[in-house]
Amino acid sequence: MTHKVNTPEAGPAGTDTAPYRTIDRLREAMAAGFGTGVSPLALGMALIDWSAHLAAAPGKRLELADRAARETAELMAHIAALATDPKAEPVIRPGPQDRRFAAAAWQNPPFSIWVQGFLLARQWWHEATHDVPGTDPHYENLLSAMVRQWLDMASPANLPFTNPEIIARSMQTAGLNHLAGMRNWCEDMARLAAGKPPVGTERFRVGYEVAATPGKVVFRNHLIELIQYAPATETVLAEPVLLIPAWIMKYYILDLSPENSLVRHLVQAGHTVFCLSWRNPTADDRDLTLDDYRRLGVMAAVEAINAILPGRGIHAAGYCLGGTLLAIAAAAMAGARDDRLASVSLLAAQTDFTEPGDLALFVDHDQLHSLENAMRQRGYLTAEQMLGAFRFLRSNDLVWSRMVHAYLMGEREPMTDILAWSSDSTRMPYRMQDEYLRRLYLENALAGDRLRADGRPVALRNLRAPIFAVGTEEDYVAPWRSVYQLHCLSDAELTFVLADKDHLAGIIFDPSQPGSHYRIATRGPDDTCLPPEDWLRAAAWREGSWWPAWSGWLARHSAAERVAPPGIGAAAAGYPALEDAPGSYVRQR
Template identity: 40%
Template sequence: MQKRNDESGDDQEPYGEFARFDEITHNIVRLCNEGAHVMGVLAQRSRRDEGAYSVASEISEATKTLAEVAKQWVSDPARLAEAQRDLFQSYGTLWARTVRRMMGEPVEPVIQPDPGDNRFRDPDWTENELYDFWKQAYLLTARWAEALTRETEGIDEPTRHKALFHLNQILTAISPSNFPFTNPEVVRTTVSSNADNLVQGMHQLAADLERSKDILRISQTDLDAFEVGENLAVTPGKVIYQNEIMQLIQYAPATEQVFERPLLIVPPWINKYYILDLVPKKSLIKWAVEQGYTVFVISWVNPDSKLALKSFEDYMHEGVLTALEVVERQLSLHYVNAMGYCVGGTLLSAALAYMSARGDDRISSATFLTAQVDFTQAGDLLVFVDEGQLADLNEMMSADGYLDGSRMAAVFNMLRPRDLIWPYVVNNYLLGKKPLPFDLLYWNSDSTRMPAANHAYYLREFYQHNKLARGEMTIDGVPLELKKIRIPVYHLAAEQDHIAPANSVFIGAKLFGGPVRFVLAGSGHIAGVINPPERHKYQFWSGEPADTLEAWRRGATETQGSWWPNWSAWLSERSGVKVPARDPAAGPYPPIEDAPGSYVRVRV
């Protein structure tokens, strides 16, 4: 290529932009190739993305529900016209202010994002007139649509709830932050990298598609940064018992003296137990061991089709009650303290009601972490339990004998799409960045299957019919009555919980027959629970009994930091005297393998 000399005398390549053009052209070709690969993978998996909790099923549900809302508004054209006029007037105001701003006049925004809305944190969303216009137009439309749905007359509350849920999915998806040409950070990155970010993003989309099973699993963290038993779930212990559905782990003591009464933890079977044993600094199990408790935890199996008929009753008998029997024999003790997290708490509450009816007093206190026993206010998960969806789910599960973990994970992500779906779409696929290592999100991606019989029973009997709270549930012919559970209870809810809403947990806590200490933690379903004292994060509230959560909060005391010490102080009073520490290998159950065991390592 011919060279030229500038005034400084240095030789330079002319038309330096040609090299840039070549790079862009090369990246466009690469993007097309990666896109073709993605299309090929999508074509191969199109049939798998069907059934309950799939994109297709949720679009169908959204269409039906929002059609009910639209029908009511069409039947009142005058009111609809008034609502449309209000929207267009707000658009006019926004346009007029945008024009004035472009002419150099300072103007106040028509609308602002909610505090904590990270979609529009890039400075250009405010400083650039065009991006600011797109942002405000979107926010005006979204809030108008939400208000319209809330004010719809002629529909019942379950339909309104479903409509708002599906509308939120749509509105979150169409945010201008999710598109390459209307996101300022993506535009800048595309220009500066000559579109290499889009190539990398398409490559990462293809990789996510290939590793996904039934439903696309967007990478939320660096999956190569963690390994169970290496840097997660590393608290020392032994598996001392196992059967078809669980392994029981006893942890090695960290103190010379321990409390006499041990702690048996019942985690959710929907996810793996090591949410309670993440990296050592975040491990509730490790912390409890260091406080002098002898800790046992159930590690549920990751079931396959052979366990399709394992029922809720089986999980109670072969899980909770069998674990209780093993602990009793291992330590030669009658009384045990128990803890249940999320659906593990629901299972524990049913087991306690069963034991109370039969005069079994081996569990002397119970701790419930974000666990529901009354499901009348169970939040957005109620959207997925109408008769039609349960029928589709049962039909799908009957083919394999289980619900694949990817489908349940998709549901949980849909509860918070602004935080758990679209930020990763933008980061991974538009910006072409790899997600950062995060232990909690690694655990979130490490989902489990659920036996068809157990999962169908749980959704139908608890979520749909609320039988436990109503006193209508029986197991082995034994009526389950929560009011007959008269042991001391520590009941933790989380303020921003989308899975077990705080009000739902509060209502359920009032159904127990004994003394209940209700505590409300800051943050959500996971971060509110996994909040070690050393982090000095969030807060919790404690108070005296009240009729409603609102009344309870008015009289509650706020304490900064973790709820863990508060709970330990409560539990220690119910754990007996101090005794010499127990070696897991010294009991009548010979260790099978080291913690965390083999069941938890099975991935789907």
């Protein structure tokens, strides 16, 4: 007698359940195409969890009722005070990063009253969705973020009859701003339907205005092109620099317009610079893994540079996800006693995902399940799905303020190199993206030494090369306290920089512009790991950009004697110059 064995696609007695699973996956894939990227089931569970616990907490309900009564009384008292003193002290002020109500016209009634009412309501709902006894913290944060989004949609700043700036603009133009806004909207919708980039991006052409630092592609495989940049000084430091950008967007975030180009800055400082340019994956690349990105990306580039410049250590630097991938590769190399890396620099890159920031709102088992099914159907995650999460997190800056200016004020914000770059998106292979989110964000496997590479565990504690790590004060993608946790995961010498601004501007910013600052401190191999707040008090505060400090740090960890610039590529070693930078992969759509 034979028996059927149950499998993941088989039920009791070997019943084939695959057709039924397919129906569920199709429904989930279709549902994932709508909304903000938040799973409806996850949001529903958050709402149920919050409302059930709030219903069971009479003390919390009484607290909220009391707060509502007090805030209403304070607002009424403020309105009464305005009758005798138009400059009466407001009950509440916007947060330091909320620039919606900065114009002077918002300080006058009735607009100031509407702002006060809106901010008090926003504050009340924040209290209502937090600290409800028994509520799951993840659901609490998810529901609070969604409520904040819904409230912000109805902000006085977004409505034409409650925004004094729009009213003044309408009076100045006799209403022509609305006609211009309609024209802008029609143009944007036409471009969106045709798959064209936003208005103004044509002024930032790849290879001309951006990604214009001279160089050659010296290596290409299925996943990367490796660019070697032409020297700009008579002598260079012996050790080359390898830049590893995130694969979520095109590489030239590191080589924007000349004044904002980190690549150009390094070349002019006397470094020999190489940079990865990632392929834009298609459905055929659906089975590429995170380890494929390590092997075909970082390790292939190290092999190529080692052949072009044999015997020289490599200063490897990774930005954002590229930095996380570099940390994995560097730890794997250290575990195999591969000492080809002279140093490791991680720019706004997380290695411990215990506190992953606001993106954690989109990462739980239900939402990953929904995302997996959407990616399984296409074979990749579209950039629009990923960008939807970023827009959700910063909707006031990335959505509503731009819509107000373009469609209600009738004025387009000027296009910049960073905005043009952000619209030049890439896709992410299904399997790799699923592994990245599940293994790193959800399971925190890198910090827990549970990743494997080449058959061995990946342990950050194996790192011995000096480390330079950068976090930024306003980073909502890789919060600086999360980036800082590398102090507690590695025993290597570690220099940590806390820069101003956010995930993009804090890393990519013209060093000649005034007003920047950063904090910096170095921890020796035998020093203890300080809590982030203690480090903050002890670190040295400096004005300007951290770029020169990093370039100087690289020089101190290089050979003292400078050498003549190397040639581009090494044809004899199998690495000829293939084409001019920026190469072909960056132009893929």
